[in-house]
Amino acid sequence: MSIDSQFTHKMWNDHELSKMVEGGIPYPMLSDAGGKIGSVYGIYDENAGVETRGRFIIDPDGIVQGFEVLTPPVGRNINESFRQIQAFQLVREKNGSEATPSGWRPGKATLKPGVDLVGNVWKEWQTKQAFD
Amino acid sequence: MAEESAAGCTRPTGGPADEESKEAQATEQLTENKETQSMIKVGQKAPDFTAPGYFKGNFTSIKLSDYLGKWVLLCFYPGDFTFV
Numbered sequence: 688m689s690i691d692s693q694f695t696h697k698m699w700n701d702h703e704l705s706k707m708v709e710g711g712i713p714y715p716m717l718s719d720a721g722g723k724i725g726s727v728y729g730i731y732d733e734n735a736g737v738e739t740r741g742r743f744i745i746d747p748d749g750i751v752q753g754f755e756v757l758t759p760p761v762g763r764n765i766n767e768s769f770r771q772i773q774a775f776q777l778v779r780e781k782n783g784s785e786a787t788p789s790g791w792r793p794g795k796a797t798l799k800p801g802v803d804l805v806g807n808v809w810k811e812w813q814t815k816q817a818f819d
Numbered sequence: 820m821a822e823e824s825a826a827g828c829t830r831p832t833g834g835p836a837d838e839e840s841k842e843a844q845a846t847e848q849l850t851e852n853k854e855t856q857s858m859i860k861v862g863q864k865a866p867d868f869t870a871p872g873y874f875k876g877n878f879t880s881i882k883l884s885d886y887l888g889k890w891v892l893l894c895f896y897p898g899d900f901t902f903v
Binding site for chain 2: 688689690691692693695696697698699700703710711712713714715716717718719724725726727728729730731733735737738739740741742743744745746747748749750751752753754759760761762763768772775776
């Protein structure tokens with residue numbers, strides 16, 4: 688979503704993005720002229736008149752589970768967004784009985800919060816797991 | 820989910836052209852935004868919206884609440900044809 692019109696979206700998709708992504712952009716490109724939606728989400732820069740690089744993960748109940756906001760010159764890491772969604776999906780699936788520690792990816796160990804884990808995370812999880 | 824909509828002729832209108840009123844408006848807008856714009860919180864409902872869009876060759880209108888039951892990744896960006 689950006690402040691551009693749907694006409695500009697069409698031109699950008701048809702003339703540039705479709706040359707980078709086969710078949711063009713596979714999701715809706717939304718228009719927020721005037722930044723009204725961006726203002727509600729808190730990411731509209733009223734001085735520049737554009738939206739900053741805000742990214743929101745919204746779960747199936749419509750609840751915001753996470754967000755990230757960057758200034759324009761730095762691009763996002765889409766794999767990190769996917770990783771976070773996978774983590775939120777696991778937590779939802781397990782009804783909160785499992786939590787995903789730092790650096791978790793699908794297949795890696797989770798933690799089971801509870802009385803017995805208090806003070807014992809060091810036995811279950813090593814710092815290097817955040818980086819591997 | 821995404822209803823096709825016809826290509827109309829309405830376009831967003833421009834702001835004032837002379838610097839003085841532009842500045843006055845900017846100040847006004849700033850004050851206004853200070854009151855209304857705040858970051859949303861995690862764990863709370865995502866504000867619902869309807870927005871016109873472009874999707875696979877058609878103009879559409881998208882309502883966020885139509886996507887209840889699915890995971891949504893909502894991305895804002897500064898503008899079309901910007902480089903990053």
